Amino acid sequence: MAENREVTIYDIARHLNISAATVSRGLNNNPAVSKNTRKKITEAAQKLGYQSNTFASSLRSKSTHTLGVLVPRLNSHFMSSVLAGMEKAANKHGYNLIIAQSLEEAENEKQNADTMFNKRVDGLLISLAYDTSNLNHLEPFFKRNIPVVFFDRVQSHTSSISVVINNYEAAYKITSHLIDQGCRRIMHIGGNVLRNVYKDRFEGYRQALKDHDLPFQEKWHLVTALSEEDGTAAANHILGFPASKRPDAVFCANDTSAVYCMMALKAAGFRIPEDIAFAGFNNDPISKVIEPNLTTVDYSGETMGNTAVTNLINHLKGISNLYSTNSITLRANLIIRASSLKKVAGSKK
Amino acid sequence: MAENREVTIYDIARHLNISAATVSRGLNNNPAVSKNTRKKITEAAQKLGYQSNTFASSLRSKSTHTLGVLVPRLNSHFMSSVLAGMEKAANKHGYNLIIAQSLEEAENEKQNADTMFNKRVDGLLISLAYDTSNLNHLEPFFKRNIPVVFFDRVQSHTSSISVVINNYEAAYKITSHLIDQGCRRIMHIGGNVLRNVYKDRFEGYRQALKDHDLPFQEKWHLVTALSEEDGTAAANHILGFPASKRPDAVFCANDTSAVYCMMALKAAGFRIPEDIAFAGFNNDPISKVIEPNLTTVDYSGETMGNTAVTNLINHLKGISNLYSTNSITLRANLIIRASSLKKVAGSKK
DNA sequence: TTGTACGCGTTATCAG
DNA sequence: CTGATAACGCGTACAA
Numbered sequence: 001m002a003e004n005r006e007v008t009i010y011d012i013a014r015h016l017n018i019s020a021a022t023v024s025r026g027l028n029n030n031p032a033v034s035k036n037t038r039k040k041i042t043e044a045a046q047k048l049g050y051q052s053n054t055f056a057s058s059l060r061s062k063s064t065h066t067l068g069v070l071v072p073r074l075n076s077h078f079m080s081s082v083l084a085g086m087e088k089a090a091n092k093h094g095y096n097l098i099i100a101q102s103l104e105e106a107e108n109e110k111q112n113a114d115t116m117f118n119k120r121v122d123g124l125l126i127s128l129a130y131d132t133s134n135l136n137h138l139e140p141f142f143k144r145n146i147p148v149v150f151f152d153r154v155q156s157h158t159s160s161i162s163v164v165i166n167n168y169e170a171a172y173k174i175t176s177h178l179i180d181q182g183c184r185r186i187m188h189i190g191g192n193v194l195r196n197v198y199k200d201r202f203e204g205y206r207q208a209l210k211d212h213d214l215p216f217q218e219k220w221h222l223v224t225a226l227s228e229e230d231g232t233a234a235a236n237h238i239l240g241f242p243a244s245k246r247p248d249a250v251f252c253a254n255d256t257s258a259v260y261c262m263m264a265l266k267a268a269g270f271r272i273p274e275d276i277a278f279a280g281f282n283n284d285p286i287s288k289v290i291e292p293n294l295t296t297v298d299y300s301g302e303t304m305g306n307t308a309v310t311n312l313i314n315h316l317k318g319i320s321n322l323y324s325t326n327s328i329t330l331r332a333n334l335i336i337r338a339s340s341l342k343k344v345a346g347s348k349k
Numbered sequence: 350m351a352e353n354r355e356v357t358i359y360d361i362a363r364h365l366n367i368s369a370a371t372v373s374r375g376l377n378n379n380p381a382v383s384k385n386t387r388k389k390i391t392e393a394a395q396k397l398g399y400q401s402n403t404f405a406s407s408l409r410s411k412s413t414h415t416l417g418v419l420v421p422r423l424n425s426h427f428m429s430s431v432l433a434g435m436e437k438a439a440n441k442h443g444y445n446l447i448i449a450q451s452l453e454e455a456e457n458e459k460q461n462a463d464t465m466f467n468k469r470v471d472g473l474l475i476s477l478a479y480d481t482s483n484l485n486h487l488e489p490f491f492k493r494n495i496p497v498v499f500f501d502r503v504q505s506h507t508s509s510i511s512v513v514i515n516n517y518e519a520a521y522k523i524t525s526h527l528i529d530q531g532c533r534r535i536m537h538i539g540g541n542v543l544r545n546v547y548k549d550r551f552e553g554y555r556q557a558l559k560d561h562d563l564p565f566q567e568k569w570h571l572v573t574a575l576s577e578e579d580g581t582a583a584a585n586h587i588l589g590f591p592a593s594k595r596p597d598a599v600f601c602a603n604d605t606s607a608v609y610c611m612m613a614l615k616a617a618g619f620r621i622p623e624d625i626a627f628a629g630f631n632n633d634p635i636s637k638v639i640e641p642n643l644t645t646v647d648y649s650g651e652t653m654g655n656t657a658v659t660n661l662i663n664h665l666k667g668i669s670n671l672y673s674t675n676s677i678t679l680r681a682n683l684i685i686r687a688s689s690l691k692k693v694a695g696s697k698k
Numbered sequence: 699t700t701g702t703a704c705g706c707g708t709t710a711t712c713a714g
Numbered sequence: 715c716t717g718a719t720a721a722c723g724c725g726t727a728c729a730a
Contacts, residue, residue, distance in 0.1 A: 054467045055404035056723035080429040118403045289638045368717045405707035
């Protein structure tokens with residue numbers, strides 16, 4: 001059977017006839033220990049198979065080198081890019097990630113926030129659930145001055161920072177592009193306007209219509225969870241309009257709903273973009289596969305994750321102060337593809 | 350400024366004039382504490398804003414309720430489904446996940462395994478990197494009897510378990526299906542055969558050819574990283590064959606390479622499946638968007654993640670014994686779509 | 699440069 | 715049912 005006692009710094013100390021304190025110092029590269037002893041210590045550690053006990057250390061030093069990450073769902077292309085970026089940045093600085101998902105429910109978010117606090121994460125990175133309506137569940141963090149970084153789905157708060165893109169501007173631009181292509185009756189398939197990302201996308205769209213003196217009707221604004229099924233359902237909604245009153249373009253708040261809406265309409269005989277143009281959001285892999293390719297907004301999840309973590313860690317290390325800024329806005333790029341190119345499609349005939 | 354001392358069980362004890370031991374018992378729902386005191390304790394804890402310190406507890410109890418997850422990459426559709434399934438199962442049992450990625454490099458895998466050991470995870474879930482050639486880096490876990498569960502990309506080891514699908518059988522079936530559709534010159538775009546998943550898929554393909562007395566040539570087996578670019582490159586490889594010797598079907602070890610290969614060939618004027626049939630692996634979202642839809646193998650990442658975690662936790666709780674089994678094989682289903690339906694495609698004309 | 703002594707917050711043990 | 719006390723493994727002020 002396996003030897004089941006931990007190898008501790010005491011074992012090393014005994015082995016070398018020195019004190020545990022010196023061993024501790026030696027292992028932590030404390031300059032106040034002679035080169036010779038340090039060498040003996042590392043060798044003995046190696047030989048005895050010593051592995052430091054991180055949380056005994058954490059208990060003493062009050063720092064865990066662990067960050068909590070709380071997201072709505074783990075399994076979306078965007079979110080997994082964010083996590084990849086976060087993990088890379090964290091690893092680079094010697095930090096680890098505890099990751100949990102709220103499954104879009106405020107209740108889970110609260111409970112996960114609690115466990116992360118109990119695990120004494122050094123900082124929290126959070127993207128809010130669909131129906132989170134306040135930040136009470138983060139009070140323990142605020143009270144103990146544990147830095148909180150919001151990303152993507154954010155809510156402003158005095159002692160925290162947000163990493164976002166300008167959703168309003170991106171939506172404004174993509175809607176203007178559709179208008180520029182000759183579209184006049186533009187629908188919007190959006191998400192819950194309680195969340196900044198969906199609210200801002202809707203408002204950018206709305207303002208673009210206004211600025212071009214184009215009409216808007218409530219029937220043109222669908223609020224959904226933006227799933228595959230919601231995309232298909234939106235297509236049926238569109239088929240429900242009398243032909244003369246049908247939209248000539250759709251701007252979707254994500255690519256999934258856009259693609260599934262397109263597929264259903266194509267199956268119903270619509271030509272895209274001639275009969276109805278499309279634009280999405282996220283530059284998801286499927287946007288490059290659907291025919292015609294989908295016009296969309298590209299923003300890098302990796303960059304967002306990396307930025308969020310790097311700023312958090314710099315703050316923890318005292319290199320910078322998070323709270324001197326309210327938010328960091330990352331670049332988002334309009335990617336124009338065939339699904340919205342009416343002019344070209346028209347001239348081809 | 351924020352009050353910066355932790356609220357401990359001693360504060361609660363003092364507040365109620367009882368001992369810290371009782372408080373600890375009360376908070377842990379130890380039956381050996383009267384209903385009345387328990388109630389007073391929870392109330393006081395609430396009132397004083399007490400939050401338990403998990404790693405002080407871990408230090409004493411030698412259990413962290415944390416599992417380590419080590420994957421090649423976080424940002425693939427399959428892997429994020431696995432993680433979602435793992436997180437759900439872990440959360441349900443009161444466990445947390447520390448997640449890291451090896452970025453397909455053995456060196457990173459080793460380093461991450463070390464930190465996870467140092468954080469004293471109660472168990473490790475691992476899917477091996479592209480070039481990992483032995484399990485030396487997991488020795489600390491084996492020596493201390495910390496359970497290790499391999500999933501998807503596995504390597505058998507006496508004291509551990511694997512959660513997999515039958516890649517050989519799935520590949521055999523999908524290749525047989527292509528043959529059944531009339532394909533005779535079938536290529537395989539695969540991954541590094543050092544990894545079980547790619548080795549088994551290749552061998553299943555190989556055996557299906559043999560069993561149907563079909564020829565095989567080395568030029569028909571491409572080993573790549575299965576990326577989008579690799580898919581496109583494979584298309585060029587195919588275009589390099591003289592027309593008479595061109596393959597009439599391609600079986601790819603993942604959907605990404607299949608889809609990008611298809612797109613390039615379509616652009617070059619090939620008809621799919623008439624000129625060349627396609628099959629992939631994974632049932633990635635893009636497989637349902639490409640035209641024609643891609644025949645593929647579906648297996649649930651969520652189920653795999655859930656199974657791996659649930660078995661691990663049951664073992665930790667002593668409900669079952671991991672080591673009584675070598676591996677758990679999950680179901681994988683052949684999903685037949687238009688990209689391989691030559692017979693139908695032919696009869697349509 | 700090294701050693702002594704104590705504390706971090708919790709739980710296990712043993713007594714009562 | 716409750717209390718006193720030691721122990722988990724490590725870091726650090728202070729002294730030497």
